[in-house]
Amino acid sequence: GTGIAPFRAFLQELQTRAARGAGHSGHTRLYFGCRHSRRDFLYQDELAAAKADGSLSELRVAFSRETERKVYVQHLMRDDGAQLWKLVHGEGGYVYICGGTSMGREVVGAIQAMAVEHGKMSDGAAADYIKVLTAEGRLVQELWS
Numbered sequence: 001g002t003g004i005a006p007f008r009a010f011l012q013e014l015q016t017r018a019a020r021g022a023g024h025s026g027h028t029r030l031y032f033g034c035r036h037s038r039r040d041f042l043y044q045d046e047l048a049a050a051k052a053d054g055s056l057s058e059l060r061v062a063f064s065r066e067t068e069r070k071v072y073v074q075h076l077m078r079d080d081g082a083q084l085w086k087l088v089h090g091e092g093g094y095v096y097i098c099g100g101t102s103m104g105r106e107v108v109g110a111i112q113a114m115a116v117e118h119g120k121m122s123d124g125a126a127a128d129y130i131k132v133l134t135a136e137g138r139l140v141q142e143l144w145s
Contacts, residue, residue, distance in 0.1 A: 003099030004032060004043060006142055010096075011047075014055040024054060027087060031073040033062040033103070074106040078113060085118035088138070095133070097141045104143040111139070 007030055018024060030047065034040030041061070050056035060080070064070045077084060087093040088111070095111065097104045108130060115126035133139035 003103075004030075006096060006098050008043060008046070011050045011055050015050070015053065018053070018055065026091075027057045027093070028055065029058040029060070029084075029087070030056060031060045031062070031076055031107075033064060033073040033099075035063065035065040037061070037063045037066060072106065073103065074110040077107065077110040081110075081114045082118055084111075085114045088133070089115070089119055092138070094138045095140070097139075097143065099143060101143045101145045104141050108139075108141075 010028070014024065014028065032041075032047070037044075041063075047056060047059055051059050060073075060076045062071045062073050062076050064072055088095060097107050111133075112123075112126045112130055115121045115129045116123060119126070119129070121129060130139065
């Protein structure tokens with residue numbers, strides 16, 4: 001629940017801007033993960049409303065304890081690698097990672113894997129790309145253990 005708080009603030013800002021006629025800034029995608037949809041998907045209605053009003057372009061959810069194979073947000077990101085690569089690299093998108101430190105490491109690994117697969121970078125160049133994204137403020141991590 002607390003990992004999503006910063007993103008909720010982004011959505012609320014976008015909704016406020018839209019209400020003032022400022023328009024929408026572009027594609028907004030959220031990868032949200034928790035163990036159980038019925039117990040842990042705390043802001044389901046709020047996120048559905050944001051998707052309905054266009055503040056949230058895409059919502060991808062991973063419920064790790066509801067399938068035989070545990071599925072986490074980094075798995076969904078890898079599945080969407082070509083789309084994400086276009087958004088992050090091609091369109092200069094931003095990535096905000098909020099949650100536990102191990103999840104954060106896995107998500108950064110997924111982004112690095114996208115750079116290798118879709119950006120045709122070497123492992124070393126992909127690691128450097130992560131550093132560039134971070135230095136430019138386009139990869140921000142708010143993580144805790």
